[in-house]
Amino acid sequence: MQSPVTVEKLNARALRLAPAPSFFDALAQVKGVQVLTPSLGFKVLNARSFANTTNVRFAQLVDGIDNQAPHIGGPIGNVLGPSDLDIRSVEIVPGTAAALYGLNAINGLANFSTRNPFASPGLSVRQQMGINHVNDTNTGARPYAETSLRYARLLGPQWAFKVNGTYLRGYDWMATDSTDLNPNGNASTGLLGADNPARDPVSSYGNESSDRSTLTLGGKNYQVARTGYQERDVVDYHLQTLKYDAALHYKPNARTELAYTYRGATFDNVYQRSNRFHLADYRLQQHALQMTTPVVQARAYFTQENTGKSYNLRSAAENLERSFKPDKQWNADYTAAWNAALGQGQTVAAAHAAARNAADAGRFEPGTPAFKQRLKALADINNWDEGAALRVRANLLHAEVQANVGAALRGGSRGGGLPAWADVLVGADHRTYFVQPDGNYFINPNPGRDQFSTLAYGKTGGFVQAGARLLPGEKLRLTVTLRADKNRYFDLRFNPRLTAVYSPTARHNFRLSYQSGYRFPSLFEGFSNVNSGQVKRIGGLRVMSDGVFENSYLRSSIDAFNAAVTQGVNTGGLSRSQAVAANQSLLVRNPYTYIRPEFVRSWEMGYKAALLPGGRLLADVDFYANTYRDFIAQVEAYVPLAAAAGPPLAPDAPLNTVATALNARATQARYRLWTNSRSRVYNYGGSLGLRYDVPGGLLASASTTYARLARTESADGLEAGFNTPRWSYNLSLGHENVYQHLGFGLNYRWQTSYFSETFLVSGTVPAYGMLDAQLSYHLPTPRLRFKIGASNVSNRYYISYLGGPSIGGLYYAQVTYGL
Template identity: 55%
Template sequence: LGFRIINTRGFANTTNVRFTQLVDGVDNQAPHIGAPIGNAMGPSDLDIEHVEIIPGTASALYGLNAINGLANFITKNPFTSTGITVQQKTGVNHVNDAETSAKLFSETSLRIAEKLSNRFAFKLNGTLTKGYDWIADDRTDLNATANTAVGIAGGVNNPGYDPTSGYGNESSDRKTVTLGGKQYVVARTGYYEKEVTDYHLQNIKADLGLVYKVNNQSTLTYTYRFADIDNIYQRSNRFALKNYILQQHALEFKNPIFQVRTYLTTENTGKSYNLRSAAENEDRSFKSDDVWYKDFTTGFNRALAVSGTSAQQALIAGRQFADQGRLQPGTAAFTDRLNALANVNNWDIGSALRVNDQMFHVEGQVDISKAISKDFRQSTGFDFLAGFDHRDYIIDPDGNYFVNPNPAKGNAAFTYGKTGGFLQVGKDLLDNTLRLTATLRADRNDYFNLKFNPRFTAVYSPIEEQNFRVSFQSGYRFPSIFEAFSNVNSGGVKRIGGLRILSNGVLENSYLKSSIDAFQAAVKNDFNTQGISTSAAIVKEKGLLVKNYYDYIKPEHINSFEIGYKSLFLDHNLKVDLDFYYNKYDNFIAQVEMSTPNTSNPDSVAIRLNDKNLQSRYRVWTNSRSTVYNYGGSFGLTYRLFNQFTFAGNASYAKLQRTDNNDGLEDGFNTPQWITNVSFGGDHVYKSFGFNVSYKHQSSYYSQTFLVNGTVKAYGNVDLQVNYNLVKQLNLKVGASNLLNNYYYSYLGGPLVGGLYYTTLTYSL
């Protein structure tokens, strides 16, 4: 509810590191994530002038990582948009929600802007958002086939039950146990997400802008942004963000010939915590795994000894016996332990997320043509543009999430930087109806060699109202600091960055978890169905084990080809816009799980890998060996009727064409094949009355993330808004998002989303 994620061109996820989000040209990402947390530090609705969306690769001009697209929020100018504006949005959600009663939603915004003189103006914005977030409570069993060999299907009766929105029963919380002559996969009981978090949200954001006109053409601008976030956020795990603070200072000098911009973003995760680790360690804090499984076995055997007791009943009795004394949700003891775990910065025994880091950025751009002469382009048809940028991430190691890669420096801060620049040449031809542009960008990273990004575009405009465009470009994405330097202990699995300095020695001596899982399942099946001893089954099935073949992390790469057409018809009342793209991706940055057997004896490797306690388990950032091809396009129409009504419709199509060298490690496409939108609205239809109604539909799609895989069902939503100017300075809006209150999943692992019904009052002085 508190975050909205923008995505274009596929491979979507809730973090979306391939899509860049700017505010007035300034990157507003959370540094350690490498992507923004929705619009948490972005502008308020009152201060947005317009939003520029650039779908597709934009790396050549905007730098690496914008390989799937870019959004730039342009804010209002305090010299021209002055005054005081207050907005109050009050709504209700969770209507007819099986999980909870209806809840209030409130968003209060203030904008103050004033031109103090012909040279100086300022603006101040603030927004407070409070509500009750949507609840994630999907009970689908992610480990449904674990015990089919002993006749037990997935679901709540599965002793290895792993509900999607439950934690503490994942692979690291399961064990193969021999009971009654059979081998069962048994998971710790764990807790549901709603039992280990509070869905109340409170997000605060504010910004201050000071603008000074040095002269009629030169402007100096200072901007400060602040965000304090209390919300649920999903990455590879789900997190409760508490007192999560983002701050940004930006300074820009700009005139028609050149501009220089620098900014510093700081991040402090406050009292945030990992929901999975909270559930795991809440369960383990009352009883260790060794003791719990021993008690489970005792309870099973006691129950089975009673005449007439089935194995299924004995499994239930074993869990009840082992869970005696378990902390119960809602009790003071449970809450106290949960709070204590949230202050332990080690996910093997606690759940705290403690990250302090900074991102420093400086960039410049010069219009060489205008620097030569103001009429250079008009007289020659050429224009030249050049730019540079440098970025440093400054990471303060916490000893768990990040460590200094140089052990000799202990917990001293370390940096991760990159430098780049570009040169662009444009030429007008055919009486200025054809424009050709060529751009070459070069970037290097502290740990990677120079990478070149070329871009070629052609725009043909036979008349002013019509243009055809074609482009080819390539782009790279360097690993984020988490992908490069992470060092996290989590439930017995160590997550490590993909740089050699972090993962040296692990990749060379590990076996892939996918093969270990297949090996262990085969051993268990042989024991259960063929009566083979475990030791004999290990020898029989050890050929299933696969040595790791992945390498140290490298930058992602994309080649993209696009064509498009845009035109105005019928006295500019009809707008037509269409485009088509074809992309090739390679070296997808992804995670792979692997284990090193705790032995130097090659004859003992298989024995060690059949027991999770005899191996060291890792989740390592690396690159997929797959090459992925996808294509798609969009078609949009906007028609203005009687200069009062607007009808609009668009459809986008996205298709994953094929994958070469498929290793299953590439990111999920996670994109509906079809998304369609239709809207109809009117301005001042009757006096000061206006309205807009829209319908969105998206097809089902297969979602593949590290948290959960599965199909996201198709859904359609109706949104409605009516507005009325009560007086000149006071506007009332009444509306609904998801008017029909059809609950749906927008992504797996997340919550069911229903309708939000609201009124908005905006008063301007």
């Protein structure tokens, strides 16, 4: 009630009432929380805008321990998190939380608290069976199952342990978006829609920009793309997750507890960054030590990540095409067949179709033994110019300590020490990432080091917080926090936080806060070194990209330049050299530079009240305003070469020489660089939540959330994307025992359409709404709970972001013992 910032909490009762197959799915029903769904087994949490499918701006903790995959920089859903049998409560802090947590949590964090074995011993088992893909013409209905077990036991008054295990299997949601990303590739020749030989459907790979060639046919220039494969051709949508954990707790005295926890997970699902990936035999494990006392909390943990047999779907499709026939040969066959077809009197569009059929003769056909064998081989080649493997091994080591100095130095009535109305909290932490370079995804760029030697990347930080409770009855609470963090590659950064809470009565609480936050680049953003579809993606730190920023030109300007050259040749009667000279002024030098930390400045005000007799009506309203700068984003820029595979042109080379080089694929080096947007972005929003605990056990709640991109200064198109609906709301109703142990839960959520901007695809995500429902029956003896339910009852398929899968209904039945 008196938190100085917005906090959303789900307790055990709320989790039982939630009409969702898991507690993690139920988080979509929390006020202010946005969920993106790249996969049935991989959901991404976000709050307060600027969401993406690898949300490194939102931290996810389990008992205070970060459960991210180190090289990704964010969590993979809940694969390293607790099971539904072990979850005790969930707290979500939307908005900047970096001043205290320092975990790049500039959009917020979620902390999952688990059940302590001292307080919750015994055996619990849950079996869930379900079905999805109902009325899906692509695959037909598919089964879904999840089995969970928890066992906890006391070993005397000082020792206790618990073990958990969960095994999930199902069939993933499918990405089938056929929208053409290059609809105007041949507009100057009148070839549009299905006749466009450079079509690039969203959920088809191997026909992207790096898979297109400009062919001169019949005196005109045509963009022609390789045929490509649908996503469902190059991925096995069967998914599974096996996760497990064990914890040993020790209480040397009544006020101190020590715990060691081990967590592990092996899983298969689909993941999306700039491309879509099949995560196969992916493994995460974590060791953690914690100490808790009234004065000191300390923890240290070590996380290991192994990407197993995962692979890049785009690279797999591209190299399936090229391993059947190289681009040069395919283009030659296409050209010969086009000329032959046109000579036989066929139309231009028909000649293109005939040319593709001829050039594709002998191509690997999806589903055939030869296709499967070649895909398997490519998925094990760790070079995306030749194969598709994702082979990363990364570790994370973290240690932190926090001390309540106020509790330690409290003088009380005896005098001396800290007065009772004051609090002081201090903390410090250190984190280091370790990557074993694989030569494709990561190398060690440090001078004097072998490129395959271990790469380390870390930071150290700490904070001090002072608080005071003032006015009669301690009605006013003030806190001041200052945090400092230092990363090897960046100067010392400071994050201040100022908060005030005024409580005229225990039932009415007004809050106001100001804070700032930094986010250091993740491992991938800083150090990536990926040959990806003839475009090299490199990290934004100078040690990785020295010289590239200064010598490159924006791909967006190169595309416009080459389109104008094609237009001049096809409709203007110009020769190629004349068209190059006439349009070279369209080329724009890359204005971006080496990566810096992101920064946000945030104001928040709110009001929380417990109304009606007994405080049965809880109201919570908040409003925030943020200013962001230095968004970490990607820019594609090409370096002109003096000759094919030759050195870069000199920075002062004549523009005509540069333009000639950038008009030919062979004389340009293509890069995708991590950098910072030059825009300063302002956004604001707020939310209102009401929860009414009706006498008799009925729980009703309603919430609405508003998010608005106020303005963007110096817009350069590289923002990470607002990617947030302006309006969303949730309506919930539930009762645990409405009649003779029979309970139910209902939730309806809806959101407006919004513009989605990602590196993969940009456009409008349609509005959608859905009803989730569950019916439960509880037997106190022998502690059995039966539950049937459905997510998206109407089975009306929707997408949560562009490029992602279509999500339908999931219908399930559960039986739980012992909880």
